[in-house]
Amino acid sequence: MKLDNIYQEEKKSNFAKVSEIIITMASRPSGFIGLSILIFHVILAFISPYIAPYDFKAINPTLMLQAPSAEYWFGTDDLGRDVFTRTILGGRTALTITFFGSLIALLWGGLLGIFCGLVGGKTDDIVMRIVDAFLSIPWILAMLLIVSLLGTSTEVLIPALGFFYGKGIVRVARAATHDVIAKDFIVSARARGHSNFSIIWNEIIPNVRDAILVEGAMRWSWMLLGFSSLSFLGFGVSPPTPDWGLMISNARGLMSFAYWSVIAPIVGLSSLIIGINLTADAFAKALGIDRSTKAPV
């Protein structure tokens, strides 16, 4: 066989695959920007407790609403707390809660969607109608209800957010599964007598994983916005925990004369959302899910 060496691409290790995807993402300007912002925020979240110049809850009435200076880079808020400290710490809570929330959303939404897509029939009908019913409830009202009944602790917020943002993933995962199960390799696995679990694990998940991951990444940025809205309304984390939504809510009345106390958390929140969105887009393109950028031929 003389032609065999045409295809030189060999099986790669998982690490090589991931790094290739990241390199492809970063090779596009939007992907590079998105990734940089995201990585910046993640690093900041890890190191902020060690680099924070002041105590985030130290109230100092004499320093109320100081304009930015060499000492207080982003100024101080109405209780005299350092805005810089609170801003770099504020991303920490938001990132952690929404990251784990998205993981939960991905897991239950993805698995339920795949299961419904595979099984079909009445089970699928019933489950999807329930999901539809939940989709029709305005999430913010439902969240407010849950939070006011169970409190605003992290243990409540993460599963609650995970649940409400997973509903949409169910539909995406189910649709992706439908595309796959019509293919003959699933029929072939069925005819061989593989169990449903084995078909989901070996045949379906490798083929729908990409679509679900991209959807999960998009959900992450929406969840971040949702979580901050909750905090803004006073139902997220409780004071004095530094949190962007909470900071914006506290300082919004002072915007006209102490703009610094509100601008810093706004920039933090919006840059993180933009960063995640751009990264998710670049991720989709790197995986070839976005059709418009597929290579010719």
Added chain:
Amino acid sequence: MTEIIQKVKNLSIGFKSKKGEEILILRNISTNIKKGETVGIVGESGSGKSTLALAMMGYVKHGLYTIDGECEFNSSNLLKMKNRDLEKIRGRKIAMIPQNAGQALTPNLKIGYQIDEALQLHSDLKEEEREQKISELLNKVRLPSPETIALRYPHELSGGQQQRVAVAMALAGTPDLLLLDEPTTGLDVTTQAHVLELLNFIAKDTGTSMVYVSHDLGAIAQVSDRIIVMYSGEIVLEGPSRDILKKPIHPYTYGLLKSIPKLSLAGLPQSMPGSQPQPGTMHRGCSFFDRCDFSEEKCKNNSPQLEYLEELNTSVRCFNYKSLMNDSQINQTVNRIKTSLQDKEILNLSEVSISYAKQKLLDQVLNRISDDNPTVKDININIKKGETIALVGESGSGKSTILKSIAGLLRTKGGIIKFDQNRNLSSDLKERDPNDLRIIQLIFQNPDESLNPNHTVEEIIAQPLKLYFGLKGEELKKNIIDLLQKVRLGEFYMSRYPRQLSGGEKQRVAVARAFAAKPDIILCDEVTSALDVSVQAAVLNLLQQLKEDFGTTYIFVSHDLAVVRAISDRVAVLYQGRLCEVGPSKDVYQFPSHPYTEVLLGAVLEPDPDIKPKLVAEDIVEEKPPQKGCSFQGRCSRILGDICKNEVPPWQITNSGNSIRCHIPLKELQKDQIN
């Protein structure tokens, strides 16, 4: 000398790879299309034939670009023209008939309206005249009752009718040049023969030049005056169609013609080794070098030029064409099938019927299927161990449906499927035990779909080994390598993904996976129809070899009657889910007795301009089988009368063991054959 209407000069089309290299799809193509002639362009998939046809109407696919050369039409270069000027030519001067008319027609507009649109754009007719022109066009493409057809939507027409409508639309602008891109590939044999006959008629009637692109030499042979053979983006042979088909002087064409199974010859055709090089992997020398039986040392480093031979009016790209000129006849050396038939019965279908009807609530609750006119009915077949039995018929004849039921993927409505004379196989997959599942394995039509794109070849073949035999570690690996060698693939294929394999290699992996289960019966569902001809022969040869090694029984479903002839011991002809004829393939092919078998075999296209298809029956498509009587009554040209409409015909058995289901007495059936 006749007028040249399209002149392609030194055309090269390609794209830029990710690394920035220029990769050529078409390499320096020059040819002329004369007025009134039909030119066939043949080649395997990826040879650039469609790209060339599209360039002839000034269209270059997104992502590709013209590197050099021109396509001259009416002394202007189409490839440099502005879109606005091209609009005036496309449809009016050059029209295109697509492969899949069903997708080319707008689903929510009536046929008449769509043709009218084409007329508005491409002709100067007034409204009243247009209406008349529409029925004129529909008449011309021989659609029954044009007035009613014009009021229908595309989905209300059959595939053949849709293709006729596409032809009518193309003719609306009375074009000088008609480009046809695989126009009959998706159609049934009988329909294909009818459409080709129509195209021939139109070419003669209107004097339009046609460029007919196809991978099917049989279809090309029927329509074209001249043939261009393409291989990896180059013209390798160009000349009058009769000469090319009878005396191919290029090794590729020679090999290609040898690898096509023919109706008149039993046994397997010769296969051509290797596969076409991928674009971008060109080396110095002839692109066919790797697969050529006639290659010499100089072919390796020097690429031959297209040489025009005055006396044959043929151009050929080969250093050694002279050695082929002497060896002018295609000596079809055929590997005869060694039949290793045993008398032991391995699978028995009795009174099997299958229904696709939607079940009523009551039936759903009672978990039963009630349908008095099921899609598949009265299937009685005994299959012997080591036999290859083929189920043939047009699309909708229920052949794949029967396969699915045997595999347990589709519940039967009634009847018994018995394995090894005594074991009943449940028609429900869940009720079969793992061993029942192991003994029957499937090979699918399209290896792109039947292999999980995210699994390596190793993982794909490991699945049945792990599932049925619980193999692990070194033993598993040893078995996989063993299987790969059996399907003539090397060990290094283990770490490849399906996308890194060619079509033939993928199908070999699928074959290896089926054999991994050590099955007794393998169900082959159109296993070669997604493959190129040269690869098809190799896969057929492999299947035959494996059968001899393992003593496996094949149930082979195909619409390609020549392939069936090549591989099968016995043939079962199906129409509308009912058996028409069952018998040894030798007899069925030599003396087709059932009227439907006659129709089917008559419509087969052979790559020989002297063998014209016989069009016996109309190519009507029936939606569902008739309630009573013979299944073929709607199209039969030899219908006897009420008896065919009311009574299910009896089985008649000929001396050679051929069973025929027909009311016409055997003697009469056979007498007519001889005439």
